[in-house]
């Protein structure tokens with residue numbers, strides 16, 4: 421069981437997983453929402469337990485996805501595509517990421533000009549659909 425929370429604690433969550441390795445998204449929407457780029461793990465949505473939703477607000481980020489953030493501290497916590505059964509979770513909000521690693525960077529053609537991509541990772545101009553949540557056990 422992993423736990424996590426936003427900066428102020430008005431959103432807390434936990435999940436037994438399985439937890440996806442971390443994918444960084446460099447698309448413009450992610451960069452504007454987070455202030456840099458979005459690095460997220462993910463769990464099957466049915467396995468995500470929101471243990472405190474006092475500050476949680478969802479908004480429609482595009483015609484295919486919603487995002488969840490904390491109204492108390494502004495933390496970018498969750499990203500969920502309408503057609504997918506998993507929820508991406510901002511890696512910085514997860515308490516213990518020692519067994520997760522960043523494996524892929526996506527939408528690299530929209531990345532900011534001021535930083536390099538990480539060496540040794542898979543780079544893609546689209547979104548990775550390799551992980552669907554329900555297929556993986558650990």
Ligand SMILES: [Zn+2]
Pocket residue numbers: 426427428429430431475490491492493494495
């Ligand atoms: Zn908060």
Ligand SMILES: [Zn+2]
Pocket residue numbers: 445446447448449450451458527
């Ligand atoms: Zn993105």
